[in-house]
Amino acid sequence: MTTEEQCVSCGERNPAGSAFCVFCGTYLGWDQAGGAPAPGSTPDELHRSAPPSAPAETRPAAPAPPSSAPPSPAPPSSAPPSPAPRAEPPTRTTTRPGPPGTGTCPSCGHVNDASRRFCGRCGHVLVGPAPSTTSGRPTYRARRWWQLWGDPEERAARREYRRSLPRLYRWRRVIVTLAVLVGLVLLLTVLGRDPVGWVKARWYDVRGTTVPVDGVTARATPETGGPPAPNTLVVDADPATAWTITWKAKSPEPACGQGETQGVVVLRWGDPTRVRQLQVDAGLQEGQAERGLEFRPATIDVRYREAGGTGDRECRTLTLRDTADRQTLDLDTEVAVRSLRISVSSVFDSPTPEEDGPVSIRRIVVRSRPA
Template sequence: MASSGFGRPQLPQLIIWSPIRHSGAGEVGTIEDVCTACGERNPAGSAFCLYCGVYLGWDEASTADQPATRQSVPSAETSAYSSQNPIQSQSVQGQPAVQGQPNVQGQSTVPAQPIPDWRSSDPPCPQCGQPNAVTLRFCSKCGKALRPTQPISQAPRAAVPQTWWERFWDPTDRRARREYRRSLPPLYRWRRVIIGVGLVVAVLVLLSLIGKDPVGWAKDKYYAVRGTLVVADPVGYAGSPPESVAQGYDPAALGSAAVDDAWATAWAPDALAPLDACDGKPAAKGMVRLTFTDPLRVRRLDVAAGLPAADAKRPLQFKPSVLLVMYDGRCTELPLKDSSELQKVTLDTGVPVTELLVAIGATYPARADAGQPLTALTSLAVLSRPH
């Protein structure tokens, strides 16, 4: 294969000549360039193949020193025309060429600058503006790719494992699982609901067998989540022993809404009695006993320590600083502030109880000129979960 003047190998082209008959004008020959790379036919004068983009004009660029590589290939119409006019064909082929004069018949079959038969509606090339049909991949003038080629397939990325929470919240994965469940038979779609209901029934049966109230247990869990507490009612208040109540005071005042009365008992720091239920901790001899009609689990105590703020005797008495609460063989120590405001003290008995025994274990000091060695409580409310 010869090389052209541009340093590129010359690609042979196959030229197809076909006559086109016009009314009253005889026959005019047209030339089509056949690409030797892909075998597709291109209009005459195309610089690049319209289908593979191979350059077709190497022989035209080096006509000065290279022989033409275009060959006339008679088409079916040419053969038929020659068979019908044998004399004219032989005379044309046998006529000697005059030296120094161009071959008029040879030049008439090759247009000097063929005009491609493109419609005006064809999109132009973005690089040179040449109109090209939408079915072509390359421009016939400059060879620019008109349609993007298929991207080179990249190697698939390694799958990164997802954590369970990423898989749970991934909307694409959840949508895929939902579509998969919908494609299953009804029994498979409802099996999760059936299993859930079966587990609930099994829990209720188990609670019933061990002597628990399933409804009460469920309600208690619901109120525990919401943190709902209500004042226990009714509650009985009594002094223990009854003679320990100071004169002029009533234990029933601890459960009343009025704040002008209270319960009080004698307080003598040198005459405190140890409590066996509280590991021998000292406390005042007078205590308050709270009784409940139905067993309940105490969750909190609302306490107003000392006399009311409006009472002139408040600074003259000892104000409680520690309460010792005894229930079901246990003892809990509750600290209090030196304030007349209502104090919310957390107390969880853990189990339902029928009574509480409250004693004063320590007090804040009174004034030096105090003439009343007493300690008092204005109110004492018990709170529990709703029934």
């Protein structure tokens, strides 16, 4: 016994007894009705043209074909015509929910599988078109933060979405951010800090901006260890002058801060300042005959102490290049200082490395962050 019926339209198999295909809605009962579907018929046309699902004995008989003989006239009757039968109101079908995973047809009450598109009894459409999500406001689909800049359509949709929001919602983030910044500035001001200066200092740190320290003076200590004497040659703007000492060729290379017997220059200024850079013009100028006959500084030791402090001095060794051009050396004292003690700790070889000779520094510029 056949338990399934194959649809002649889509080829899908349907449960036995189905009057309409549960996949495409094509009428399947033409073999009982004695006809065939018209080509190109839609499910609605097939539903209207198909016979009802009532039992065969209750269906009206098909009219007999017309005969070739003319019909005889009906004898006159004096009886009044019988009244037309009164149409009975359609019976209301009670819809009962089916088992889980099924759906009840809202037209005839037949229980169909939830995946069916058409009712197997009356062909009623069970699955309608997908609801439209288009509205006056553009839809917005959330994305990850790293995907926000990759799709121009997504950025345009976000802009349209923000514009569609009320003004208060659009500006609340800006308002909250400004309120937090103002509160932070007020808090730092109450605590005695300088928030504006801190922000400027961080900006200068990022850009590496420095300016010369004003009012720098120099006093040189000779190799004999005597008291420092004024010596402006290392801080003046004249490239023809220089601070010169005698380098003892046979002296061992000292540790940082221990070579002061070779000569030291002390730079001083007024307000305590955190030093960030030194600019050094090492040796005599190019073109001077004496440059090729002297030692040229290779490293210098820089000693400093926090302003007002009495502890040991910090010492940093800075490396120079063998060039007469100005060299910028990074030096961060990390604390505010008022002076630097600078001495030459090693030199490049001269034509007479076994003999003592002069070593010169034309200029030293102390630099710090802008105030």
